[in-house]
Amino acid sequence: MPLSPARTRLLVASLLAAGFLGALDHTVVSTSLATIAGELGALEHMSWVVVGYTLASTVLLPVFGKLGDVVGPRAVFHTSLVAFLIASLLCGFATDMTWLVVARMIQGASSAGVQLMSQTIVAKVTTPRERPKYMAVIGAAFPIAILVGPLVGGLxxxxxxxxxxxxxNVPVGVAALVLALIAVPHIEGGARGRFDVAGAATFSVALVAVVLAVTWFADPAARIAAVGSLVVAVLSLAAFFFVERRAAEPIVPLRLFSDRTIAAGTALSAIIGIGLFSITAYLPTYVQMAYRTTATVSGLVPIATVFGMLVSNLLSGFLASRTGRYRVYPILGTTLGAVGLLVMAVLPGGMPLWVPMVVMAVVGLGTGAFMSLIVAVVQSAAPASDVGAVTASVNIVRQVGSTVTTAIIGGVIGFGVAALLPSAMDAATLTPALVQAASPAVQNVVAGIYRDVFAPVFFALAAVYALGIIAAVLLPQGRLSDEPAGAVETRPAIA
Incomplete structure (x- = not known):
């Protein structure tokens, strides 16, 4: 459904404003995470403030994708935006960690509807050649939110x-809602109304079980429960693939992954979730403890990360739309990400703060080069009737990677720090303010502990980006079509 240039610009502005909400909430929370955990006395459950958000959004992605196909993306988009605002109010009134996590899960679920419908709406009203630049603008919501979020969150x-x-979130959200009501066009839903209940159920059970397993495994007291959850996850995942291969309208159409562009692009999307999104929420905590900074100053490192992400995201999107070429950007981007995270793992103690800022800026520069572009490429490689499904699938793997890895990192940090802290210090109530008020000797001990705990995390994430280089090389060369329902024109990749 083509729109006039002026209407398209207004639409993209409204989608960017709405997408900014979910991204802002994620990044503003990151700088306050250590303080929240300390005040609520629940350091060991700190990861669930982040994991609960991403878990709920991931589980409901296929559900929202199908709802968008049936009733149209506009209704799902507006409903999700309203639900997000209500959940934001509930989060602020939380008096314990359980309340906060539940409210965060509502936020995550509604944020998934906003983000997914934004991408689906753009795919419905643009050609494959135009799509990268519009996806880049909408995708800029996350880098922009991180640029202002950590600093605002710290203050x-x-x-x-x-x-x-x-x-x-409330004043920003009300403004975004008013703009969206005006700008988002009515897009007819499809005639197919059958919903893959079995696929949605088995997928949800598998994902929740995986997150519980990785969250509990580091705790010796919960080791049996972790093994049980892992068994449930494996069985549910097997059932999910069995159901999807036989479903008339699967929530994740596995047949699409026989296409090399879709398969390689989906793998690259997963790399982003695993390799960078998972660590973003913990960077301010790492900086506050290892570099002994305030919450406000700790926001400078993620700011540097996403400044690079924002620049390369916009640049690659506009260049891909201008030339139609796209393969070089993920190859270069994954290489920069791998090198940057490897350097973070080996940085010695006592370095000035600008050093990790520059290194993480390189990681962000690499990630942004294919963050939004790969969604547009995969959409363009799918049949027009499956654009919504493949958009959901690309987001699912990114979210699953981020959710599971965030849980793993949270467990490593929580239990790793607790194991290394001196017996006189209580990990459950440890906050940056307490550390900064302690003696220099204690500050040095805590800083060393956090560096030792985070080093293997950075090593592992560097290895993930190295695998991403392989996926990027396997991505076929091609040019994006100017036809509204066109596909990527591919030819054999040049080694």
């Missing part, structure tokens, strides 16, 4: 208190 935490990191 709010230091001067207003952590509940306001959630309540700040």
């Amino acid at each position: 709010i935490t230091d001067y207003w208190g952590w509940p306001w990191v959630f309540w700040i």
